[in-house]
Amino acid sequence: MNDKSNKNSIIRLFNVSKRFGGKLALKDITLDIEQGELIFISGPSGAGKSTLLKILYLAEKASEGQILIGGMNLARISSSKLPFLRRRFGMIFQDFKLIPNRTVYENVALVLEVAGEKPSFIRKKVMQVLRTIGMEKKFKALPPTLSGGEQQRVAVARAVVGQPSIILADEPTGSLDLKSAQIILDSLMEYHKKGATVLIVSHNLHLLESTVRSRNVEISEGTIKRIATIC
Amino acid sequence: MIHFVKKALADIHSNRFLNLITIITISLSILVVSVFLLFFENASRVIESWNKGGRAMIYLKSEFRMDMLPKLKVKINTLGDIDEIVYISKTQALDKLKKNMSSQSAFLKTLKENPLPDALEIRMKSYNSFEEVQKFAQSIKAIEIVEDVEYGQGWLGRFLKIFNLFKITGYAMCTLFFLIALFITANTVRLAFYSRKREIEIMRLVGATETFIKAPFYVEGLLQGFLGGILGMVILLITYLAVSSGITQSFASYMYFDIRFLSVQTIALIITGSIFLGWFGCYLSLKQILK
Numbered sequence: 001m002n003d004k005s006n007k008n009s010i011i012r013l014f015n016v017s018k019r020f021g022g023k024l025a026l027k028d029i030t031l032d033i034e035q036g037e038l039i040f041i042s043g044p045s046g047a048g049k050s051t052l053l054k055i056l057y058l059a060e061k062a063s064e065g066q067i068l069i070g071g072m073n074l075a076r077i078s079s080s081k082l083p084f085l086r087r088r089f090g091m092i093f094q095d096f097k098l099i100p101n102r103t104v105y106e107n108v109a110l111v112l113e114v115a116g117e118k119p120s121f122i123r124k125k126v127m128q129v130l131r132t133i134g135m136e137k138k139f140k141a142l143p144p145t146l147s148g149g150e151q152q153r154v155a156v157a158r159a160v161v162g163q164p165s166i167i168l169a170d171e172p173t174g175s176l177d178l179k180s181a182q183i184i185l186d187s188l189m190e191y192h193k194k195g196a197t198v199l200i201v202s203h204n205l206h207l208l209e210s211t212v213r214s215r216n217v218e219i220s221e222g223t224i225k226r227i228a229t230i231c
Numbered sequence: 232m233i234h235f236v237k238k239a240l241a242d243i244h245s246n247r248f249l250n251l252i253t254i255i256t257i258s259l260s261i262l263v264v265s266v267f268l269l270f271f272e273n274a275s276r277v278i279e280s281w282n283k284g285g286r287a288m289i290y291l292k293s294e295f296r297m298d299m300l301p302k303l304k305v306k307i308n309t310l311g312d313i314d315e316i317v318y319i320s321k322t323q324a325l326d327k328l329k330k331n332m333s334s335q336s337a338f339l340k341t342l343k344e345n346p347l348p349d350a351l352e353i354r355m356k357s358y359n360s361f362e363e364v365q366k367f368a369q370s371i372k373a374i375e376i377v378e379d380v381e382y383g384q385g386w387l388g389r390f391l392k393i394f395n396l397f398k399i400t401g402y403a404m405c406t407l408f409f410l411i412a413l414f415i416t417a418n419t420v421r422l423a424f425y426s427r428k429r430e431i432e433i434m435r436l437v438g439a440t441e442t443f444i445k446a447p448f449y450v451e452g453l454l455q456g457f458l459g460g461i462l463g464m465v466i467l468l469i470t471y472l473a474v475s476s477g478i479t480q481s482f483a484s485y486m487y488f489d490i491r492f493l494s495v496q497t498i499a500l501i502i503t504g505s506i507f508l509g510w511f512g513c514y515l516s517l518k519q520i521l522k
């Protein structure tokens with residue numbers, strides 16, 4: 001079915017299904033994503049978009065099929081190796097998932113602390129990333145005191161600070177006003193231009209300038225309905 | 232490491248009340264245990280001193296002849312760590328008796344025969360407890376030519392029985408309090424874990440290893456154990472200082488009664504035990520949660 005065995009593939013799914021109890025959330029998904037690609041995933045609510053991202057970073061296990069991330073077979077990853085897989089991803093969620101009682105700085109620094117980076121490096125890197133996203137002045141603020149747009153900017157900073165090769169964003173602009181959504185998308189595009197593979201689950205496709213090449217994967221009822229290349 | 236300590240301190244700070252309760256519980260348990268240890272250390276020393284430094288008299292049967300002495304000495308030496316063995320013949324014993332009871336020596340003169348037995352006085356080189364002396368005495372008593380061994384077993388033995396009863400109670404109390412402290416510690420860790428459940432989920436998502444996630448809890452447990460132990464020791468010391476001078480004054484006049492605070496080794500042991508308690512509570516709790 002899919003014979004295009006590209007050497008540059010960073011994410012490969014072969015006939016992947018995900019079952020919750022008796023319910024199929026994903027059905028026979030086969031998808032090949034190249035290194036450095038920009039992928040939009042769209043589809044109605046309940047289509048399985050979030051589930052698709054979750055099985056990539058192993059928040060959920062695929063029920064059937066195979067998934068390769070950078071050549072690693074997810075089915076063979078032991079629980080002790082799981083954290084190292086996760087460090088290849090930068091994740092952004094619709095609900096931000098920031099730690100409420102930790103400052104902006106601490107939330108972003110966590111990624112590097114977890115990876116065992118040196119404190120001096122962490123300090124430099126975190127402040128640098130916060131600057132590029134315009135949050136350096138609020139590095140001491142606690143997430144609940146920030147607006148939704150600001151919180152998501154922090155979440156983006158957290159996602160990119162570890163310089164992951166893949167960004168997974170699950171409706172990152174869903175709850176934001178247009179201006180905030182644009183800032184988030186712009187910064188994701190910025191990071192994508194540096195060579196990262198970026199997957200965005202989004203409805204706000206119209207926000208995107210059509211200068212960047214991307215693919216739009218449309219999902220409905222757990223299956224891929226259409227893949228369109230946008231130039 | 233500094234990172235984990237900081238995190239643990241922040242967590243202790245944000246759960247001040249819970250942590251205070253835990254530390255107090257640990258310190259109370261430590262207090263109970265150390266009160267018993269204090270009592271036993273002192274009681275043992277007092278008993279030892281009453282036992283006159285591990286001295287015992289071995290009375291020999293009338294069949295004893297002088298040529299048996301070297302063999303007997305060798306035999307006794309193999310049974311325990313003996314400092315010295317002094318042979319006291321029945322004649323010597325009688326002479327001593329006569330000297331001591333010079334006023335009643337007339338009565339002693341009426342004796343046709345020396346009623347006293349030959350004897351050996353021994354002193355053990357090192358002995359750690361009264362039980363050791365007791366055991367040693369029994370093994371000597373088993374020697375054929377030995378009639379009897381005397382080491383103050385009469386009332387001292389009875390005292391020892393009460394003492395041992397105390398000891399059993401002490402062990403039971405210590406175990407009970409240890410379990411209570413363990414339960415409280417484990418529960419505190421559990422509550423701390425659940426209060427940070429969301430944070431831990433997020434940490435996992437950004438690639439934290441289980442070790443990284445668990446480490447602050449262990450630091451917290453160890454710290455609680457340490458602080459609880461120190462607090463318990465401080466309370467004990469204050470109580471000891473307040474009470475001991477009174478006891479020594481009222482008893483010292485007619486009895487050997489040297490009360491001392493716990494030895495440095497025992498204090499170290501208690502603090503170590505307390506730290507272990509914190510660690511173990513954490514271990515049990517996390518094992519149960521993360522299974």
Ligand SMILES: Nc1ncnc2c1ncn2[C@@H]1O[C@H](COP(=O)(O)OP(=O)(O)O)[C@@H](O)[C@H]1O
Nearest residue numbers: 020024025043044045046047048049050051052
């Ligand atoms: N943990 C779960 N347990 C049971 N069913 C789930 C779970 N997660 C998702 N589902 C179901 O799988 C389907 C796809 O969900 P999801 O991937 O979240 O959809 P989307 O993100 O496209 O809105 C939905 O019908 C949802 O109810």
Ligand SMILES: [Mg+2]
Nearest residue numbers: 049050051170
């Ligand atoms: Mg979703």
